[in-house]
Amino acid sequence: MEITLQVNGRPRTVDVDPRMSLLDLLRERLGLIGAKKGCDHGQCGACTVLIDGRRALSCLALGVAVDGSEVTTVEGLADGDELHPLQAAFIEHDAFQCGYCTPGQLCSAAGMLGEPGPSAVTEDLLVDPGLTPEEIRERMSGNLCRCGAYVNIVTAISEVAR
Amino acid sequence: MNRIEGRVKVTGLATYAAEYPVENVTYAFPVQSQIAKGRVRHVDAQAALAMPGVLTVLSGEDPPPLASGAGELALFQSREVAYRGQIVAAVVADTYENARAAAAVVRVDYDPDDHDVSLRADHPGLYKPDHVNPAYPTDTEKGDIEAGLARAAAVVDVTYETPVLHNNPMEPHAALASWDDEGRLLVYDTAQGTTLSRNTLAKVFGLPKERVRVVSRHVGGGFGSKGTTRPQAVLAAMAARAVGRPVKLVLTRQQMYDVTGYRTPTIQRLRIGADAEGRLTALEHVAYEQTSTLEEFAEQTATPTRIMYAAPALRTAHRLVRLDVATPSWMRAPGECPGMYALESALDELAYALGMDPVELRIVNEPETEPDRGLPFSSRNLVGCLREGAHRFGWEQRDPAPGVRREGEWLIGTGVAASTYPARRSPSKARAVVQDDGDVLVQVAAADIGTGARTALTRIAAEALGLAPERVHVELGDSDLPEAPVAGGSMGTASWGSAVVRACEELKSDGREGTADTTEEVQGDAAFSRHAFGAQFAEVRVSSVTGEVRVSRLLGVFAAGRIVDAKLARSQFIGGMTMGMGMGLMEETLTDEEFGGFLRRDLAQYHVPACADVLDVEAVWLDERDSELNPMASKGIGEIGIVGTAAAIGNAVYHATGHRVRELPITPGKILMF
Numbered sequence: 001m002e003i004t005l006q007v008n009g010r011p012r013t014v015d016v017d018p019r020m021s022l023l024d025l026l027r028e029r030l031g032l033i034g035a036k037k038g039c040d041h042g043q044c045g046a047c048t049v050l051i052d053g054r055r056a057l058s059c060l061a062l063g064v065a066v067d068g069s070e071v072t073t074v075e076g077l078a079d080g081d082e083l084h085p086l087q088a089a090f091i092e093h094d095a096f097q098c099g100y101c102t103p104g105q106l107c108s109a110a111g112m113l114g115e116p117g118p119s120a121v122t123e124d125l126l127v128d129p130g131l132t133p134e135e136i137r138e139r140m141s142g143n144l145c146r147c148g149a150y151v152n153i154v155t156a157i158s159e160v161a162r
Numbered sequence: 163m164n165r166i167e168g169r170v171k172v173t174g175l176a177t178y179a180a181e182y183p184v185e186n187v188t189y190a191f192p193v194q195s196q197i198a199k200g201r202v203r204h205v206d207a208q209a210a211l212a213m214p215g216v217l218t219v220l221s222g223e224d225p226p227p228l229a230s231g232a233g234e235l236a237l238f239q240s241r242e243v244a245y246r247g248q249i250v251a252a253v254v255a256d257t258y259e260n261a262r263a264a265a266a267v268v269r270v271d272y273d274p275d276d277h278d279v280s281l282r283a284d285h286p287g288l289y290k291p292d293h294v295n296p297a298y299p300t301d302t303e304k305g306d307i308e309a310g311l312a313r314a315a316a317v318v319d320v321t322y323e324t325p326v327l328h329n330n331p332m333e334p335h336a337a338l339a340s341w342d343d344e345g346r347l348l349v350y351d352t353a354q355g356t357t358l359s360r361n362t363l364a365k366v367f368g369l370p371k372e373r374v375r376v377v378s379r380h381v382g383g384g385f386g387s388k389g390t391t392r393p394q395a396v397l398a399a400m401a402a403r404a405v406g407r408p409v410k411l412v413l414t415r416q417q418m419y420d421v422t423g424y425r426t427p428t429i430q431r432l433r434i435g436a437d438a439e440g441r442l443t444a445l446e447h448v449a450y451e452q453t454s455t456l457e458e459f460a461e462q463t464a465t466p467t468r469i470m471y472a473a474p475a476l477r478t479a480h481r482l483v484r485l486d487v488a489t490p491s492w493m494r495a496p497g498e499c500p501g502m503y504a505l506e507s508a509l510d511e512l513a514y515a516l517g518m519d520p521v522e523l524r525i526v527n528e529p530e531t532e533p534d535r536g537l538p539f540s541s542r543n544l545v546g547c548l549r550e551g552a553h554r555f556g557w558e559q560r561d562p563a564p565g566v567r568r569e570g571e572w573l574i575g576t577g578v579a580a581s582t583y584p585a586r587r588s589p590s591k592a593r594a595v596v597q598d599d600g601d602v603l604v605q606v607a608a609a610d611i612g613t614g615a616r617t618a619l620t621r622i623a624a625e626a627l628g629l630a631p632e633r634v635h636v637e638l639g640d641s642d643l644p645e646a647p648v649a650g651g652s653m654g655t656a657s658w659g660s661a662v663v664r665a666c667e668e669l670k671s672d673g674r675e676g677t678a679d680t681t682e683e684v685q686g687d688a689a690f691s692r693h694a695f696g697a698q699f700a701e702v703r704v705s706s707v708t709g710e711v712r713v714s715r716l717l718g719v720f721a722a723g724r725i726v727d728a729k730l731a732r733s734q735f736i737g738g739m740t741m742g743m744g745m746g747l748m749e750e751t752l753t754d755e756e757f758g759g760f761l762r763r764d765l766a767q768y769h770v771p772a773c774a775d776v777l778d779v780e781a782v783w784l785d786e787r788d789s790e791l792n793p794m795a796s797k798g799i800g801e802i803g804i805v806g807t808a809a810a811i812g813n814a815v816y817h818a819t820g821h822r823v824r825e826l827p828i829t830p831g832k833i834l835m836f
Contacts, residue, residue, distance in 0.1 A: 024258060075173065096165075098383040
C-alpha cells in the first residue's frame with residue numbers, strides 16, 4: 001500500500017507492507033534509526049515519536065494507519081545544528097548511559113512538556129500542579145531506562161520545564 | 163566530563179548493531195523449541211518455503227556446517243533439545259514481516275522426554291563443580307564451624323532465595339552479518355567485547371581470526387548478557403552464508419529471555435555465630451544453583467563471604483544441578499550480587515539477635531588481612547564507607563526497634579548493607595598515534611556499552627599525554643583494533659586504561675607512535691587482595707494497606723580507588739543501585755514447571771524500575787589512594803553499585819514492618835501475608 005506522511009517536515013511516500021509498524025517503517029524503509037525497538041509491544045517506550053505533535057509508541061502504530069500524519073522523530077528535534085533544549089540538558093546532566101532509550105525519552109519529554117491537565121499523582125485536580133519532579137517521574141514512567149539514569153533524566157527535564 | 167558520544171546519542175545518529183545501512187539486506191527470524199527436553203523428529207519447512215519472500219529455512223534437517231559442535235552456539239548441529247525456547251530452525255526472507263510470518267508456519271515435530279527444571283536444595287542431581295567462575299575454588303574451609311557455632315552467644319541459621327533474573331538491556335541482541343567475495347565475515351554485533359566475539363565466531367566457523375571482523379560501535383546496554391557471543395551472531399552469519407546476502411537478525415524481547423542468558427536462581431544457607439561483643443565465631447555460606455545440560459556455568463555466589471569479615475571458622479561451598487534449562491550466564495556482579503544479598507541480610511538478622519547496631523557489627527568484624535587467603539588488601543575502606551554513610555544518612559538517630567514508625571498507612575524503616583566487588587585487570591593492547599593535525603588517535607578494541615568507556619579512556623589518554631581531552635580521539639568497538647578484553651567483571655577501564663597509558667608513554671618518547679601489550683605487566687602484578695568496597699543505606703515506606711514498598715532514600719558510599727570521571731562514576735553507581743532496587747522489589751522470571759522455559763517473558767510482566775519508582779538515589783565516594791592496582795589507581799565501578807542494594811532494602815523493610823522476607827523480590831503479596 002502506498003502512503004504519504006510528513007516525517008520531520010519532509011513528505012515521504014512509501015509503499016508499505018500492511019503488517020509493517022510505523023517503527024519498522026522509520027527504521028527499515030526510511031533509514032531513520034533514531035526511534036528504537038526495545039520491546040515491539042508498547043512496554044518500554046524506546047520507540048516513542050510525536051505523531052501530529054503528540055507522543056506515541058511507533059511500535060504500536062501500523063504504518064498504513066498513519067497515512068497523512070506528521071511524524072517527528074528524535075532526528076527532527078534539533079533545529080539544524082542547534083540542539084533542542086532537552087537534548088542539551090540530557091548531555092549536560094548525563095541523563096543517559098547506553099543511549100538506547102534516549103531517543104524515546106527525549107520525544108516523550110518533548111511531548112510531555114506540552115501536555116495539559118493532571119496526572120495520577122496530582123493531588124488537587126483543579127490546580128495546575130506544574131512539572132514538579134514527582135509529576136515528571138509519573139509522566140515519564142512509560143519510558144524505561146535499564147541503565148538507571150532516571151535521577152538524571154528528571155533533573156534534565158526539570159531544568160527545561162522551569 | 164560530558165559523554166563524548168553524547169551528541170550522536172541524543173540526535174539519534176548513533177549506530178547500534180542492527181542499524182548499519184547495508185545493501186540487499188535480508189531478515190532472519192528464529193523458530194524456538196516448544197518442548198523442554200527430547201529430540202526434534204522432523205522440521206517441515208514446506209509451508210514456510212512457499213510463503214512470499216522466503217529464501218531459505220535453516221534447521222537440523224540439513225545442518226549448516228560449523229567447526230565447533232557443542233554448547234549454546236552449536237545451532238542445528240544436534241537433534242537433542244536441551245531447553246524450551248532453544249533455537250531449532252530459522253527462516254530467512256526478504257523482509258522482516260515475511261520472515262516472521264513464515265517462521266510461524268514452520269512445523270516442528272518432537273519426541274519429548276520428561277523434563278526437570280526445578281532447583282531444590284535437596285535435588286539428587288546436585289554436584290560439586292571443579293571450580294566456580296571465573297577460576298575460584300568451589301569450596302573453602304578453615305577452622306571448626308560447629309565448634310564456633312557451639313560457643314556463640316547468638317546464632318542465625320537462615321536460608322535466602324533469589325529468583326531467575328534477566329539482564330534486559332534496552333537494546334535487544336542483534337547481529338547484521340555479511341560475507342565478502344573473499345570469504346571474510348563481517349558482523350555488526352551487540353557485543354561487550356569485539357575481540358572475544360571475533361575469536362568465538364572464528365572458532366565456530368573454523369576461520370582464521372584475520373578473516374572475521376566484529377564491529378560494535380555503540381551497544382545499548384548489556385549488563386553481562388552481551389559478554390559472551392550469543393546465538394544471534396552465529397545464526398546471522400550462518401544465514402548470510404546460506405543465502406549469499408547480508409542477514410539482519412534482531413531477537414524479540416521474548417526471545418531474549420530464552421537465549422541470551424540470565425542470573426541463576428540461588429538458594430543460600432547461612433549459619434553465623436557471634437560472641438556477645440559481636441565478633442564472629444563461625445561463618446558458613448552454602449549456595450545451591452543451576453546450570454544447563456549444554457554447558458556448565460558455576461556462579462561464584464559464596465565467594466564474597468571469603469573476603470568480607472574476620473571469622474576463626476569460615477566455610478563456603480557451591481553446589482550445582484544440571485537442569486533442562488537454558489545456560490545461566492553473567493548478570494551484573496555475578497556471584498557478589500546474589501551472595502552479598504544473602505550474607506548482608508543474614509548479618510542484619512545477627513545484629514538483631516545480638517541487640518547490636520548493624521553498622522557496628524560490621525565494623526567489629528573488620529579483618530586485618532583477607533580472611534580466605536591471608537593476603538594483604540591493596541586497600542580496604544569498608545569501615546570508612548560505613549561511617550561516612552551513617553553520618554550522611556542520619557543513622558545515629560536511628561531507633562533500632564522494628565515496626566514502630568508509622569505515618570498513616572505507611573510504615574517506615576531504614577537498613578544498611580555492605581557491598582564489594584573485585585578490582586581485577588586483564589591483559590590488553592592499545593595503540594596511540596599522532597595524526598597530521600597534531601591530535602592523537604588512540605585505538606583499542608574496548609567496548610562502550612553505556613559505561614562511558616570512550617570518555618574515560620579519552621581522559622586517561624589526555625592525562626598521560628598532557629594534552630587537552632579535545633585533542634585525543636579514542637576509537638573502539640571494532641575487532642580490527644588492538645585486541646582488548648570484554649567490558650565485564652568491572653575491569654574494562656583498568657585493563658584498557660593500562661594499555662592506553664603505556665601506549666601513550668611510548669608515544670611520548672617516540673614522538674609519533676606508541677603501542678602496548680600489558681600481558682607481562684599484568685602477570686607481574688604483586689599478590690594482593692584487590693577489592694572495592696561500599697556501604698548502602700536505604701529508607702523505605704511500606705504500605706500496610708497494599709503492601710507496596712517505596713524506597714524513599716537510597717545512599718551509596720563507595721571506596722573504589724581513584725575515580726576517573728566524577729560525572730560518569732556517579733551515573734554508574736546510581737545506575738547499579740537502581741537495578742539493585744529492581745532486584746529487591748520487583749524483578750523475577752518464573753520457571754514454567756509444567757512445560758519448561760520461562761514465564762513473564764516481557765517488560766509488562768518482568769518489572770524493572772520505572773521513573774516513578776526512583777525517588778532519591780545518591781552516590782558518593784571516598785578519596786581512596788591505592789598504588790597496587792594499575793597506572794590510573796582506579797578500581798572498576800560498573801558492578802559494585804548493584805551489590806548490597808537489595809539487602810539494604812530488605813533490611814529496611816524488616817525495620818519498617820518487623821517481618822523478614824527471605825525470598826526476593828519483596829512484592830506486596832509477601833508483605834501482606836504477615
